[in-house]
Amino acid sequence: MYRFLLTPRWWVINVFTLLAIPVCLFMGSWQLSRFETRVDTHNQQQDDASRERKAAARPLSDLLPVTAKTSGERATATGRYDTTHQLLVPDRRLDGRDGFYVLTLLRVDADGDVGGGKGAADGKAEPEGKDGAGAKALPVVRGWLPGDADDPAAAAKVPAPPSGEVTVTGALQASEHQGGDGVSAAGGLPRGQLGMISAASLVNLVPYQVYDAWVTSSQAPGALKPVPPTAAEGTGLDIKAFQNLGYTGEWFVFAGFVIFMWFRLFRREAETARDLALGITPPEPTAPTAPGADRTPDDAERTRSPSATA
Numbered sequence: 001m002y003r004f005l006l007t008p009r010w011w012v013i014n015v016f017t018l019l020a021i022p023v024c025l026f027m028g029s030w031q032l033s034r035f036e037t038r039v040d041t042h043n044q045q046q047d048d049a050s051r052e053r054k055a056a057a058r059p060l061s062d063l064l065p066v067t068a069k070t071s072g073e074r075a076t077a078t079g080r081y082d083t084t085h086q087l088l089v090p091d092r093r094l095d096g097r098d099g100f101y102v103l104t105l106l107r108v109d110a111d112g113d114v115g116g117g118k119g120a121a122d123g124k125a126e127p128e129g130k131d132g133a134g135a136k137a138l139p140v141v142r143g144w145l146p147g148d149a150d151d152p153a154a155a156a157k158v159p160a161p162p163s164g165e166v167t168v169t170g171a172l173q174a175s176e177h178q179g180g181d182g183v184s185a186a187g188g189l190p191r192g193q194l195g196m197i198s199a200a201s202l203v204n205l206v207p208y209q210v211y212d213a214w215v216t217s218s219q220a221p222g223a224l225k226p227v228p229p230t231a232a233e234g235t236g237l238d239i240k241a242f243q244n245l246g247y248t249g250e251w252f253v254f255a256g257f258v259i260f261m262w263f264r265l266f267r268r269e270a271e272t273a274r275d276l277a278l279g280i281t282p283p284e285p286t287a288p289t290a291p292g293a294d295r296t297p298d299d300a301e302r303t304r305s306p307s308a309t310a
Helices: 008-054 239-277 297-302
Strands: 074-081 087-094 097-108 136-146 165-174 213-217
Touching: 008 239, 074 136, 087 136, 136 165
Parallel strands: 136 213
Antiparallel strands: 074 097, 074 165, 087 097, 097 136, 165 213
């Protein structure tokens, strides 16, 4: 009764099933391992963050370029704030509230505190000139304010950056990219606002070079609130991590579906073979008949309307 399993059609079905199930299980296990790796990385980052808060800040030059390991570490840089190019970064949430970041560029000596401009947007150092042309700028998020960046009343609460030489200490962050949380790369923002914190978005707004990194200051003046550092891209429990978990379930469901379909086809073929062994043949399909074709002439005469007989 099961000789149908040796037919060419069933050879193809069996080979496909035997290959599809291990592939689905492998892909599901791989997606699960990626989710577990992100969970382990998240826990490691929490432990590292606790240690970093107690550790001494390191010079910016020792932490550039930003990597998954150096992202979030405490960095220090000395320079002067550019008070003429302070920017607001709208549509940023903190503690469940809408608000905006206050970003100010810190002009640092290219040959001084940051190690000769290592990690700058162009990756090259330039000598410091009399007019400061050789200095690089480090984007510093001085803090967060609730409200709308377009609201003059909210913007009026932004404290002015300090004048003179200052030393900034905060968590080092990699440049933002399109698709990040709160990032707006569509453009069309009013003057004095920035949608994405990156060297690429700042290069056309300031007349000097910008480091491909930024720092969120650990101390916020006035009404500003410090912005906590974010996890490096590809790490932590973000939306992509839970996508990996969802893909895990999908691949395991695919494996179960393949088994279900094989069993369903097998049962149908076995039932057909058993019926044939008992002499039970399936009914022959009949051609559909036109409406009224099975009626006799007498039936047609009875159903004729009175007007037609008249």
